[in-house]
Amino acid sequence: MKRLIAGVVLGVGLTAMAHGAGDPNAGEQKAAVCTSCHGQGGAKPIMGNYPKLSGVGETYLYSQLRNIKSGERAIPEMTGLLDAMSDQDLQNLAAYFSSQEMVVNQADPELxxxxxxxxxxxxxxxxxxxxxxxxxxxxxxxxxxxxxxxxxxxxxxxxxxxxxxxxxxxxxxxxxxxxxxxxxxxxxxxxxxxxxxxxxxx
Structure with missing residues (x-):
């Protein structure tokens, strides 16, 4: 398991270095389509079963956006939304949402x-x-x-x-x-x- 985790960390790190950092300002221009479900800045989704995107992490978001666009990760609500976006657009989106502040919820005190x-x-x-x-x-x-x-x-x-x-x-x-x-x-x-x-x- 330790070897598997080390390999994953190395692989993800090399991917991130290969693509470089995205441009949050450029990402904001592309993010308008995302707000209807994920809220402004990805901080307040319209439903609890939609994820917050704000502050989640650029490397993670970029990899997920690529997987969604390619169909490797199937999310029916996002079908076609990323088709016209380039790889750089996806990197910019990830950078934008990651630069936004995560709004913390109130946990259930009984749990x-x-x-x-x-x-x-x-x-x-x-x-x-x-x-x-x-x-x-x-x-x-x-x-x-x-x-x-x-x-x-x-x-x-x-x-x-x-x-x-x-x-x-x-x-x-x-x-x-x-x-x-x-x-x-x-x-x-x-x-x-x-x-x-x-x-x-x-």
Missing amino acids: VDQGAALYRGGNMASGVPACAGCHNPQGKGNEPAGYPRLGGQNAQYVINQLKAYRAGERTSGNNASIMMDVASKLTDTEIEAVANYVSGLH
């Missing part, structure tokens, strides 16, 4: 303790690693490795994605195999608890 324990310490009995190991103790993610920021993300979105990983429905991206392995060991209760915890993590 905070269980979610915090899982996020920070994992579950040794079932082999679930601590989320903080990749996503940062404060939920800030790991930009060079392409691990997204989770602190402030919509709980319902996180729940949906963890269940998709667990069911083998989300398989695209450099980190998918890691997340599929982790999610396969999570119960519905654990998924709900950790998703609620990260929604208020800052």
Whole structure:
């Protein structure tokens, strides 16, 4: 597992260096089409099952936009929206949204303790690693490795994605195999608890 993670980190890092940083100002000009679902600056989506894009991380967002455009990651609501955009447009979009501030939600107080324990310490009995190991103790993610920021993300979105990983429905991206392995060991209760915890993590 350590070798797999090291390979992923190296691969993502080389991809990021090869493409260089995007231009947030140019990305803002292309972001108008995104606001109807994700809100201004990607900070306030119209529904909880849509992700916040603000501050998530340029490397991660760029890779996801590429996967969505190519069809590797199928999101019906985004069908065709990226077709006319160049690779540089996608990089600029990622840079723009990553430069915006993440607005933190209010976590469910009844789930905070269980979610915090899982996020920070994992579950040794079932082999679930601590989320903080990749996503940062404060939920800030790991930009060079392409691990997204989770602190402030919509709980319902996180729940949906963890269940998709667990069911083998989300398989695209450099980190998918890691997340599929982790999610396969999570119960519905654990998924709900950790998703609620990260929604208020800052």
